[in-house]
Amino acid sequence: MMLIAATAPKALWYLTRGAGVVTLLLLTATVVLGAVTSVRWSSPQWPRFVIEWLHRNVSLVVLMFLAIHVASAVIDGFVPLRWVDAVVPFSSAYKPLWVGLGAVALDLLVAVVVTSLVRVRIGYRTWRVVHWTAYACWPVALVHSIGSGSDTAHGWILVVDGLVVVGALAAVGWRAAGRSPAGVLGPGTGGR
Amino acid sequence: MSVAERTVEIAPAPDRLPRLLTETAAKWVSLAEHRRRAGPIPRVGRRPRIDIIDAAGRAGLRGKGGGAFPTGQKMEAVAAGPGRPVVLVNGAEGEPASGKDKLLLTRAPNLVLDGAQIAAAAIGAREVIVCVDRHANGALASVRRALSERAAAEPASVPVRLVGVPSHYVSGEETALVRWLSGGDAKPTTPPKPYERGVGGRPTLVDNVETLAHLAQIVRWGPTWFRSVGTRSEPGSTLLTVSGAVGRPGVYEVPMGASLARVLQRAGAIDGEVSAVLVGGYFGTWLSAEQSATAHLSRADLVRFGGDLGPGVVVALPRDACGVVEAARVVSWLAASTAGQCGSCMHGLASLAESAGAVARGRARRDAAMQLLRWAEQIEGRGACRLPDGAARFLRSSLATFQHEFDRHLRGAHCPEQRHVLPLPNPARDTWR
Amino acid sequence: MTLRLRVDPIVCDGHGVCAELFPERVSLDDWGYPIVDSDAIGRDLLDHARRAVAACPVLALRLERA
Numbered sequence: 001m002m003l004i005a006a007t008a009p010k011a012l013w014y015l016t017r018g019a020g021v022v023t024l025l026l027l028t029a030t031v032v033l034g035a036v037t038s039v040r041w042s043s044p045q046w047p048r049f050v051i052e053w054l055h056r057n058v059s060l061v062v063l064m065f066l067a068i069h070v071a072s073a074v075i076d077g078f079v080p081l082r083w084v085d086a087v088v089p090f091s092s093a094y095k096p097l098w099v100g101l102g103a104v105a106l107d108l109l110v111a112v113v114v115t116s117l118v119r120v121r122i123g124y125r126t127w128r129v130v131h132w133t134a135y136a137c138w139p140v141a142l143v144h145s146i147g148s149g150s151d152t153a154h155g156w157i158l159v160v161d162g163l164v165v166v167g168a169l170a171a172v173g174w175r176a177a178g179r180s181p182a183g184v185l186g187p188g189t190g191g192r
Numbered sequence: 193m194s195v196a197e198r199t200v201e202i203a204p205a206p207d208r209l210p211r212l213l214t215e216t217a218a219k220w221v222s223l224a225e226h227r228r229r230a231g232p233i234p235r236v237g238r239r240p241r242i243d244i245i246d247a248a249g250r251a252g253l254r255g256k257g258g259g260a261f262p263t264g265q266k267m268e269a270v271a272a273g274p275g276r277p278v279v280l281v282n283g284a285e286g287e288p289a290s291g292k293d294k295l296l297l298t299r300a301p302n303l304v305l306d307g308a309q310i311a312a313a314a315i316g317a318r319e320v321i322v323c324v325d326r327h328a329n330g331a332l333a334s335v336r337r338a339l340s341e342r343a344a345a346e347p348a349s350v351p352v353r354l355v356g357v358p359s360h361y362v363s364g365e366e367t368a369l370v371r372w373l374s375g376g377d378a379k380p381t382t383p384p385k386p387y388e389r390g391v392g393g394r395p396t397l398v399d400n401v402e403t404l405a406h407l408a409q410i411v412r413w414g415p416t417w418f419r420s421v422g423t424r425s426e427p428g429s430t431l432l433t434v435s436g437a438v439g440r441p442g443v444y445e446v447p448m449g450a451s452l453a454r455v456l457q458r459a460g461a462i463d464g465e466v467s468a469v470l471v472g473g474y475f476g477t478w479l480s481a482e483q484s485a486t487a488h489l490s491r492a493d494l495v496r497f498g499g500d501l502g503p504g505v506v507v508a509l510p511r512d513a514c515g516v517v518e519a520a521r522v523v524s525w526l527a528a529s530t531a532g533q534c535g536s537c538m539h540g541l542a543s544l545a546e547s548a549g550a551v552a553r554g555r556a557r558r559d560a561a562m563q564l565l566r567w568a569e570q571i572e573g574r575g576a577c578r579l580p581d582g583a584a585r586f587l588r589s590s591l592a593t594f595q596h597e598f599d600r601h602l603r604g605a606h607c608p609e610q611r612h613v614l615p616l617p618n619p620a621r622d623t624w625r
Numbered sequence: 626m627t628l629r630l631r632v633d634p635i636v637c638d639g640h641g642v643c644a645e646l647f648p649e650r651v652s653l654d655d656w657g658y659p660i661v662d663s664d665a666i667g668r669d670l671l672d673h674a675r676r677a678v679a680a681c682p683v684l685a686l687r688l689e690r691a
Binding site (some may be wrong): 534535554 | 638
């Protein structure tokens with residue numbers, strides 16, 4: 001990346017923004033998949049365990065793109081950002097508020113993922129409390145992306161933003177409406 | 193030397209029944225009077241645990257709350273646990289057709305409290321908690337009064353705390369009581385069981401009030417005396433709550449193994465007026481009129497009808513009542529009495545109730561009986577407590593005993609304006625906390 | 626040391642993921658709740674058992690030494 005920074009200064013900046021957008025999209029997908037898990041939707045092509053598996057693994061891909069997003073922003077000297085600014089909120093020299101919100105979202109996401117990885121050890125209740133902060137993580141990430149991006153007004157970013165908002169709201173709304181109760185399938189119709 | 197041999201006889205041992213229910217009128221028996229009749233709590237030897245537990249074992253005392261677990265073994269298990277044990281006296285009596293515990297607490301609270309002190313000595317407990325249905329005002333008042341008399345006259349005994357617990361059906365289950373005492377809802381929990389970890393995380397002996405009353409008498413007059421009535425494998429006397437098509441419903445003390453027909457006769461049942469008898473409460477089984485003619489009230493005999501004595505409940509169904517309607521009522525009531533914790537029980541009982549109700553109204557599907565049996569089998573053993581198991585057994589027994597009536601109902605018959613016999617209080621009348 | 630599968634009926638919320646992943650030992654009743662076969666789990670099925678335990682959304686499924 002250092003090489004890229006030296007030879008093509010703008011490339012890293014694009015990488016940061018690109019990775020950021022992908023992170024946001026995948027994070028939205030994760031939230032949607034989590035909601036689908038909660039409402040117990042499934043079909044013969046999409047059994048419950050597949051949806052759950054996707055939810056877990058997409059969240060790991062989110063971490064990967066988040067790492068690229070952070071690394072490229074720090075290594076690229078274009079704006080003054082240190083590694084520590086990515087985890088300690090509101091400590092950066094550049095746009096402390098917006099970058100700080102990104103750090104908040106990152107911290108929350110790391111907490112959610114780590115607790116999920118050790119779920120069996122920490123017990124269901126603790127895990128659940130931390131997992132609920134995902135509902136805070138997503139809007140904070142969105143606000144971070146709108147505030148710290150330098151091309152917020154451009155058309156395609158608006159489209160992306162619109163999509164993720166609609167997607168997340170739909171998922172959360174569906175989740176809030178309550179899951180299909182197990183008994184509604186009725187007696188005698190089988191387990192599914 | 194055993195505990196019994198060391199006792200000083202104040203009054204002679206009762207040579208016949210009643211043993212527990214010697215007080216027939218509703219008049220207060222003071223502590224002094226009780227001591228005159230039953231003597232002081234026997235001074236136990238240097239090894240109270242061994243003496244008392246041994247006496248309970250040799251007497252063959254089993255729990256009277258429905259589980260019939262050997263009392264000595266239970267005390268042994270609790271005493272072996274880590275931490276200082278607790279005695280929990282279970283007077284919750286959630287079974288609607290049962291009144292023996294409340295009556296015993298009202299008429300003979302000192303006998304029960306003596307038993308609790310003895311159990312505490314046996315397991316090394318320094319705390320006794322008496323749990324009574326919080327709507328059972330008579331029993332509560334009686335225990336309170338006895339406790340204040342004892343506090344004044346016998347202050348050295350183990351401290352006793354009286355609590356009024358929610359009156360739900362499942363709230364009298366031992367884990368439910370423990371959970372409530374720990375600040376939660378009076379709903380059953382999954383293991384560990386109270387004998388390992390109960391109140392305050394300590395091993396807890398949960399015993400029915402009648403069990404402890406018998407224990408007090410065993411320690412006073414000895415295992416041999418206890419065994420002088422009853423059968424060899426099920427010795428002693430037991431309390432039954434008899435109701436339904438009888439002229440004198442109430443609580444009766446009978447020897448274990450007594451003839452059901454004679455008990456019903458004593459309670460004023462008219463020959464030929466009883467079509468079936470429910471034994472064991474709403475977890476129990478029905479006996480047809482023919483079966484009840486030869487049945488004896490012991491586990492050994494009732495097992496041939498797939499039944500059990502349970503908490504000593506006997507309800508005689510009159511000829512003009514309908515077994516199908518009664519069964520549907522009970523299943524609906526059980527469905528409304530779940531703690532709402534375990535999916536298969538909640539949904540299963542709801543399905544069973546709906547289907548049984550449809551059968552009772554003559555509006556059932558052709559395969560309703562098959563469906564009922566299928567669901568009964570599915571829910572068995574899959575809850576945190578025995579509610580689904582009891583409901584399944586009751587339902588199966590109803591289907592078998594009232595097969596003829598079920599067939600009629602499945603063909604579309606229904607019984608209009610049926611007299612409702614089995615007592616079913618409103619389950620919503622109390623909270624869980 | 627045998628391992629057996631058990632479900633906590635109070636925690637279980639009828640998600641049914643366990644039955645999808647481990648049909649050899651878990652089937653669903655008419656209301657979507659798991660009927661767990663508590664026979665000992667052999668080495669050939671252990672991975673499936675562990676996967677099912679990890680996949681339960683509420684951690685109601687447990688592998689116990691009995």
